[in-house]
Amino acid sequence: xxxxxxxxxxxxxxxxxxxxxxxxxxxxxxxxxxxxxxxxxxxxxxxxxxxxxxxxxxxxxxxxxxxxxxxxxxxxxxxxxxxxxxxxxxxxxxxxxxxxxxxxxxxxxxxxxxxxxxxxxxxxxxxxxxxxxxxxxxxxxxxxxxxxxxxxxxxxxxxxxxxxxxxxxxxxxxxxxxxxxxxxxxxxxxxxxxxxxxxxxxxxxxxxxxxxxxxxxxxxxxxxxxxxxxxxxxxxxxxxxxxxxxxxxxxxxxxxxxxxxxxxxxxxxxxxxxxxxxxxxxxxxxxxxxxxxxxxxxxxxxxxxxxxxxxxxxxxxxxxxxxxxxxxxxxxxxxxxxxxxxxxxxxxxxx
Amino acid sequence: xxxxxxxxxxxxxxxxxxxxxxxxxxxxxxxxxxxxxxxxxxxxxxxxxxxxxxxxxxxxxxxxxxxxxxxxxxxxxxxxxxxxxxxxxxxxxxxxxxxxxxxxxxxxxxxxxxxxxxxxxxxxxxxxxxxxxxxxxxxxxxxxxxxxxxxxxxxxxxxxxxxxxxxxxxxxxxxxxxxxxxxxxxx
Numbered sequence: 001x002x003x004x005x006x007x008x009x010x011x012x013x014x015x016x017x018x019x020x021x022x023x024x025x026x027x028x029x030x031x032x033x034x035x036x037x038x039x040x041x042x043x044x045x046x047x048x049x050x051x052x053x054x055x056x057x058x059x060x061x062x063x064x065x066x067x068x069x070x071x072x073x074x075x076x077x078x079x080x081x082x083x084x085x086x087x088x089x090x091x092x093x094x095x096x097x098x099x100x101x102x103x104x105x106x107x108x109x110x111x112x113x114x115x116x117x118x119x120x121x122x123x124x125x126x127x128x129x130x131x132x133x134x135x136x137x138x139x140x141x142x143x144x145x146x147x148x149x150x151x152x153x154x155x156x157x158x159x160x161x162x163x164x165x166x167x168x169x170x171x172x173x174x175x176x177x178x179x180x181x182x183x184x185x186x187x188x189x190x191x192x193x194x195x196x197x198x199x200x201x202x203x204x205x206x207x208x209x210x211x212x213x214x215x216x217x218x219x220x221x222x223x224x225x226x227x228x229x230x231x232x233x234x235x236x237x238x239x240x241x242x243x244x245x246x247x248x249x250x251x252x253x254x255x256x257x258x259x260x261x262x263x264x265x266x267x268x269x270x271x272x273x274x275x276x277x278x279x280x281x282x283x284x285x286x287x288x289x290x291x292x293x294x295x296x297x298x299x300x301x302x303x304x305x306x307x308x309x310x311x312x313x314x315x316x317x318x319x320x321x322x323x324x325x326x327x328x329x330x331x332x333x334x335x336x337x338x339x340x341x342x343x344x345x346x347x348x349x350x351x
Numbered sequence: 352x353x354x355x356x357x358x359x360x361x362x363x364x365x366x367x368x369x370x371x372x373x374x375x376x377x378x379x380x381x382x383x384x385x386x387x388x389x390x391x392x393x394x395x396x397x398x399x400x401x402x403x404x405x406x407x408x409x410x411x412x413x414x415x416x417x418x419x420x421x422x423x424x425x426x427x428x429x430x431x432x433x434x435x436x437x438x439x440x441x442x443x444x445x446x447x448x449x450x451x452x453x454x455x456x457x458x459x460x461x462x463x464x465x466x467x468x469x470x471x472x473x474x475x476x477x478x479x480x481x482x483x484x485x486x487x488x489x490x491x492x493x494x495x496x497x498x499x500x501x502x503x504x505x506x507x508x509x510x511x512x513x514x515x516x517x518x519x520x521x522x523x524x525x526x527x528x529x530x531x532x533x534x535x536x537x538x
Contacts, residue, residue, distance in 0.1 A: 022383050022507045025415050028423065042421065058378035059508055068418035114378040132372060 005096050006220035006227035007323075007348070009038025009213035010316035015177035015304030018113040019207035023057060027069035027109050030209045035105065038213035039223050042071050045213075046101025048078040049092045051085035051108040052308050055120050066109060084108050084273075085210060085312030086334030086344050092214055093233055102219035109209035110308035117205060117307075124337070126240060137338060138202060140242055141276040142194040144339045147247040148278055149196055156196060159277040160184040163200035163302055166277075170299025175313075177204045177304045200302075201277040208306030210313040228319040228348050232260035235334075235344035242339050253286040253333070256345040262287050262331055267347075269294040269321045270331040271314035275301040279340060283333060287345065293331075297321065311335065315346060322350040373450070383507050385413040388426070390502035393516035396494050398432040400469050401425075409469050412511055434492035436465035436520075437528045438476075439536055441484045459484040463520065464533045473512035477519040487527035490520035 011033035013026045035042050048070055054062045063080045072078065079095075081087045085108015092104035118136040125131050148154045164184045170176035182200070190198045220227040236252035236259075239245050257263070270293050274280035280295060289295070296302075298317040301310050311334025318332035328350050336342040382390065385401070389412040392399040400411030404427075405420040411432065416423045441461040446454040459481050462472045476484055477493075494500060494517065501515040 018381060020381050020383060021415075022380075025383060028416050028421075032421065055376075058376065058380075068414070068416065069421075071418070071421035073419045111380070114380040115376055119376055 004217040004220065004229060005093055005214055006216075006224065006229045007212055007315065007319040008215045008220050008224040008227055009034045009036070009040070010211065010319055011037060012175045012210045012309075012313055012316060013208045013306075014175050015204070015206040015208040015306050016113075017177060017205060017207075019111055022065075023052070023062065023109050023111055023207075023209070024065050024069045026207070027066055027107065027209045027211075030109075031069050031105065031107060031211045034107070034211035034213050038103075038215070040103055040213060040215070045103045045105045046077065047092055047095045047104040048072075048076055049088040049095070049104065049106045050078070050080045051083050051088040051106075051312065052080070052110055053082055055123060056110050056112055056115065056307060058115055070105070083336055084308050084310065084334050085212075086315060086332075087235065087311075087336070089212060089214070089312055089315060090233060090235060090344060093230060096214060096216050099216075102216045104214045105211065106214065106312065107209060107211035108306075108309035108312040110306055111207040112205045112305075112307050113207050121338075130241075135338070137275075138194050138197065140338045141202075141278075142197050143242065144247040145196050145201070145276065145278045148282065151248045153248050154278050154281050156188060157184060158281060159201050160187040160198075162274070162277045162280045163187060166296055166299045166302040167200070169297050170303030173298045173303065175208070175304055176299045177206055179299070179303065197276065203275045203301050203305035203310075204303075206304055206306040206310075208304065208309050208313075210306070210309040210316050212312060212316055212319070224323075226323045226350060228322045228350060231347045231349045232262075233344070233346040234259035235342065237337070237342035238340075240337070240341065242341075247339055248282070250282055250286045250340045250343065253283055253340060253343040253345065256343050257287040257331075260331075260345045260347045262289075262345060262347055265329060267293050267331050268327045268329055269297060269318065270333070271296055271298060271300065271318040271321075272331075272333040273301050273311050273314050273335045275305055275310070275335065277302060279335075282340070287331060287333070289331070311344065315348070318346075318348050322348055380507055382505070383415070385415045386505065386507050388429070389413060390505045390513075390516075392431075393502050393505070393513055394500060396434075396500075398434060398465070398469070398471070398492075399429055400432060401428040402430050402468075404428055411469050411471055412509075430469070432469035433466040435523065436463040436469075436471075436490060437533050438462070438484070438486055438488040438490060439464045439470075439533045440486055443481055443484070457481050461520070463490070464536050470536065471511040473510050474517070475514065475519040476521070478521055485527075486533070487530065489523045489525045489528060491523050493518040493521055
């Protein structure tokens with residue numbers, strides 16, 4: 001078992017409302033930049049894993065086209081998950097445990113703009129009762145937000161404050177899509193989109209990509225002056241049917257956080273895939289993060305939500321806090337499914 | 352539970368009932384710049400592609416990169432093809448009448464190697480009976496006439512298929528090309 005696996009390179013595309021480029025076209029420079037920043041020879045990478053969704057692209061085997069951005073000739077060892085790139089990173093992390101290779105490239109990418117998310121996402125639901133209902137992410141999130149409001153676990157003001165802080169943090173993030181210096185009081189005067197959610201409670205519709213290069217032990221030290229070590233990583237899921245669980249809790253986040261070792265030492269910064277404003281507080285509580293933890297300095301998913309890349313981008317942003325901003329210990333979180341059904345938590349540390 | 356409800360209970364031995372559930376998803380994607388240039392050229396009755404500056408491989412429609420060399424290609428790498436070529440391979444599609452299928456008769460789609468370089472796939476030979484389509488045929492382009500020519504069906508994913516601009520290809524009547532001329536380039 002290899003304990004020492006580090007992030008040694010990362011790159012992102014901007015988050016676009018509607019990208020003019022194709023997915024492989026905008027992946028191309030992102031992957032090249034991540035590899036260049038890692039300082040590794042592309043041909044020496046031992047394993048490649050991608051995360052994307054053909055339903056989003058609207059094309060069968062769209063994920064194969066994305067390999068054109070990798071450099072897959074002569075043939076490479078690669079895999080794909082129909083999930084956020086954070087889970088591609090997890091697969092590569094497992095693959096690196098074998099010890100026979102020392103580097104891996106992982107990436108996530110997606111274009112949400114060509115289709116209608118409200119039509120596409122119901123297809124991931126149970127096909128007998130929820131897909132025919134058209135159970136879409138915003139409606140399901142509104143149910144979860146309502147459950148939390150009714151339980152007294154959050155207020156609409158807190159939701160607006162989260163959104164305002166995210167947008168403000170995003171002002172310094174060149175990859176962000178939604179930036180603003182809003183007063184929560186003003187935001188609360190906006191009408192509901194789907195009660196109790198206002199526009200600022202929702203993520204933007206985004207196209208984009210993110211790539212990360214991983215390396216093991218000595219290879220990571222040789223490649224990087226400041227490798228970002230993955231000290232713990234775990235993912236767990238709750239039951240699929242949103243009606244069969246308490247939506248005011250996220251036990252899968254709590255368990256993944258415990259397994260990843262979030263609470264074993266002081267956390268300085270967290271990048272969380274809170275794709276709806278109310279989720280941030282819930283995630284912070286389930287992860288046991290103190291009030292002084294800096295949450296989503298990038299602006300998070302409320303500022304840029306390239307589905308299939310937004311989770312791996314949290315890992316990249318958490319790594320950036322350590323590699324570029326002098327932090328020592330960070331938490332990254334990714335989510336999949338409706339109402340925080342499946343959650344991945346990673347603990348990152350500098351030397 | 353009342354007796355009346357028991358009477359209405361589902362018979363566990365009844366055959367399972369099925370139902371159809373039709374749905375459709377629409378996608379609208381902007382044409383990327385290099386495919387837009389390909390489409391604009393089609394309107395001018397020109398076929399273009401990009402030649403990789405590193406390995407020399409030619410891509411049509413252009414992709415904006417060479418996936419073999421992982422280098423990006425630009426307008427500077429654009430080349431224009433001749434509008435004559437050799438059929439290198441073909442496939443006959445026999446339509447199955449699934450819901451939404453509009454084709455009824457078998458048709459052929461051919462891959463072409465253009466004279467002077469360049470390849471196009473998913474092309475039509477409208478005047479050639481399906482059973483006569485074969486590799487080695489020498490063909491020339493038939494553009495859709497001015498006024499009718501359009502590129503509405505050209506997308507980022509249409510792989511050179513452009514039926515609104517290219518009516519199809521017709522045999523030139525010359526003898527077939529020798530397999531040596533195309534056998535290592537057939538797709």
